[in-house]
Amino acid sequence: MDIMEIDETDDSIYKNLVTQGNVHRGNQPKRCVAICLGLLCAVLLAGNIGQIIFYMIINSPASADATQTNDSVTSANDILTTERDRLQGSYDALSVDKQQLQVTLSDLTKEKDQLQQSYKTLTAERDGLEDSYRTVTNERDRYRANYKTLKKDNDHLRTNYSDMQKSLEGLQTTHNDLIANLSQFQTKYNNLQREKEELQTLFNALVANRDELESNYSLLRRDKDQLQKSFDRLNMSKSHTEASYTSLWKDKNQLQMMYNALCKENEQLQTEYSGLATDRDQLQKNIDKITGKVRGMKCPTRWSKFDTSCYFLSTAKKNWTESRQDCVAAGADLVVIDSQDEQEFVNRLLDVNQNVWIGLTDSLNEGTWMWVDGSPVTTTYWEPGQPNSFSGDQDCGEFLQSSHEGKWNDDGCFSKQSWICEK
Numbered sequence: 001m002d003i004m005e006i007d008e009t010d011d012s013i014y015k016n017l018v019t020q021g022n023v024h025r026g027n028q029p030k031r032c033v034a035i036c037l038g039l040l041c042a043v044l045l046a047g048n049i050g051q052i053i054f055y056m057i058i059n060s061p062a063s064a065d066a067t068q069t070n071d072s073v074t075s076a077n078d079i080l081t082t083e084r085d086r087l088q089g090s091y092d093a094l095s096v097d098k099q100q101l102q103v104t105l106s107d108l109t110k111e112k113d114q115l116q117q118s119y120k121t122l123t124a125e126r127d128g129l130e131d132s133y134r135t136v137t138n139e140r141d142r143y144r145a146n147y148k149t150l151k152k153d154n155d156h157l158r159t160n161y162s163d164m165q166k167s168l169e170g171l172q173t174t175h176n177d178l179i180a181n182l183s184q185f186q187t188k189y190n191n192l193q194r195e196k197e198e199l200q201t202l203f204n205a206l207v208a209n210r211d212e213l214e215s216n217y218s219l220l221r222r223d224k225d226q227l228q229k230s231f232d233r234l235n236m237s238k239s240h241t242e243a244s245y246t247s248l249w250k251d252k253n254q255l256q257m258m259y260n261a262l263c264k265e266n267e268q269l270q271t272e273y274s275g276l277a278t279d280r281d282q283l284q285k286n287i288d289k290i291t292g293k294v295r296g297m298k299c300p301t302r303w304s305k306f307d308t309s310c311y312f313l314s315t316a317k318k319n320w321t322e323s324r325q326d327c328v329a330a331g332a333d334l335v336v337i338d339s340q341d342e343q344e345f346v347n348r349l350l351d352v353n354q355n356v357w358i359g360l361t362d363s364l365n366e367g368t369w370m371w372v373d374g375s376p377v378t379t380t381y382w383e384p385g386q387p388n389s390f391s392g393d394q395d396c397g398e399f400l401q402s403s404h405e406g407k408w409n410d411d412g413c414f415s416k417q418s419w420i421c422e423k
């Protein structure tokens with residue numbers, strides 16, 4: 001039940017009260033009028049009866065005889081007596097009714113007074129109710145105004161409620177997401193806890209390192225002062241270097257020009273190299289053919305065949321120079337050993353612990369060993385501790401036979417011993 005229903009109910013109660021008061025006030029005069037009308041009807045009825053009797057006496061026949069007159073008078077007297085008795089009865093009845101009506105009138109007067117008193121009371125109550133009605137009406141208007149305000153507030157609250165409902169649903173979704181994230185965060189928290197313990201261990205180690213670094217810092221501080229001095233010196237050097245840099249920049253430009261010239265020359269050489277490579281390939285083919293033929297050729301008597309060369313082991317003994325001259329006289333030269341297989345072949349030619357000259361010397365440039373054909377010495381088989389240029393006079397190479405592959409030694413070129421030629 002809302003406020004409007006309260007207002008309407010109060011209104012109807014007031015109207016009923018007013019209507020009932022009016023009804024009570026209206027019934028009192030009606031009852032008095034009814035009683036007066038009843039008394040008037042009774043008086044008229046008595047008048048009519050008297051007139052009827054009078055005309056009946058006047059209109060009776062006069063020529064009748066005395067008997068008839070006496071009979072008529074007797075009859076009229078009887079009728080009148082009867083009528084009188086009846087009227088007397090009616091009168092008595094009316095007197096009784098009158099008394100009753102007077103009693104009733106008295107009662108009605110009392111009742112009227114009571115009703116009058118009630119009317120005054122009801123009027124006062126009505127005035128009070130009217131005041132209350134106005135008060136209630138004012139309150140109703142105030143309540144209506146409040147109701148409108150509350151209705152607006154209610155609509156506003158409903159709108160807010162809808163928004164809050166949506167927000168709640170969003171918050172519920174967010175809550176579910178947060179629950180899911182919470183488990184992830186819990187896992188991450190555990191991982192972080194474990195990492196924290198590891199970091200704590202590292203931290204302790206770092207604290208120890210920091211203490212050590214602090215002691216090192218003092219040392220570094222001292223070194224830094226020294227370095228600062230060095231830096232000042234280097235700064236001076238830098239100025240000199242910048243001057244040198246300018247000079248080098250000029251040289252660089254010149255070199256760049258030379259480089260460009262060399263590039264052109266290189267391109268020409270590249271072209272020539274391509275031509276030479278072609279010639280080399282052709283020559284290689286020719287060499288392969290000749291090598292095949294040479295491998296098929298036999299060596300002279302007392303010469304030994306190995307690969308494409310023939311080897312001669314002397315029985316005579318001469319110094320290194322004479323030994324080489326003998327080889328040259330035979331169209332050969334002292335042996336040049338340029339492979340592991342050749343090293344082992346030479347070793348097999350010799351008797352046990354036999355030493356022979358080979359085509360190895362550093363007589364032109366002490367310490368720089370060369371083969372007699374001018375090729376550089378790449379792979380060597382020197383005896384451990386050799387070449388030692390013992391007494392400062394050992395410039396020729398000799399081969400020392402051994403159980404495996406043989407070893408080399410530098411010896412005085414004047415020594416007389418066997419040699420091995422190669423051609």
Ligand SMILES: [Ca+2]
Nearest residue numbers: 336337338422
């Ligand atoms: Ca050789």
Ligand SMILES: [Ca+2]
Nearest residue numbers: 362389394395
């Ligand atoms: Ca030497």
Ligand SMILES: [Ca+2]
Nearest residue numbers: 388389410411
């Ligand atoms: Ca030596």
